[in-house]
Amino acid sequence: MMNPDESDFSTNSTRASPYGSFPQRLGALLVDSVLAIGCGMAVVFVSLMAIGPIVFFVPLPEPPDIEAAESALFAVMSSEWGLGVVCYFWLGNSLGGTPGKRILGLRVLSASDQSNLGLRRGLIRYLVFLVGGFLFYLGWLWVIWDNKNQAWHDKAADSLVVRKTN
Numbered sequence: 001m002m003n004p005d006e007s008d009f010s011t012n013s014t015r016a017s018p019y020g021s022f023p024q025r026l027g028a029l030l031v032d033s034v035l036a037i038g039c040g041m042a043v044v045f046v047s048l049m050a051i052g053p054i055v056f057f058v059p060l061p062e063p064p065d066i067e068a069a070e071s072a073l074f075a076v077m078s079s080e081w082g083l084g085v086v087c088y089f090w091l092g093n094s095l096g097g098t099p100g101k102r103i104l105g106l107r108v109l110s111a112s113d114q115s116n117l118g119l120r121r122g123l124i125r126y127l128v129f130l131v132g133g134f135l136f137y138l139g140w141l142w143v144i145w146d147n148k149n150q151a152w153h154d155k156a157a158d159s160l161v162v163r164k165t166n
Contacts, residue, residue, distance in 0.1 A: 031100030093122030125157035
């Protein structure tokens with residue numbers, strides 16, 4: 001079943017290709033990366049502001065517990081990474097696209113019925129996305145040669161990245 005906001009996306013176009021091109025998808029990845037790095041820096045900055053004064057700047061009768069500070073910072077950064085993966089699944093699959101894709105007018109849809117992918121197919125898409133990157137980015141570059149601009153992770157999850165048509 002199609003969501004009401006999916007009516008602006010189509011794979012039936014007689015003009016230009018309706019699929020997201022390699023430059024568009026790369027641009028979306030860059031936008032997502034900038035957003036993720038910015039959010040990550042904010043989390044680490046706030047964490048350091050909370051942990052730093054206690055560990056590094058408050059005079060203590062005994063040496064500061066550097067290991068505790070490092071453990072806390074590791075926990076914050078691990079949580080941030082985990083939250084990023086969860087957000088990627090949720091935004092990229094349940095809502096049909098990450099912020100970068102949405103900003104650039106792209107949408108990730110099921111190839112069979114143009115609905116959102118859901119978590120199972122989203123997990124498949126994400127895992128194959130990682131594999132495609134590890135193999136000299138060949139899985140990602142596949143978009144350049146494929147007639148539907150599908151990367152390996154799109155093929156594995158039976159998904160399409162389409163452009164907004166209006």
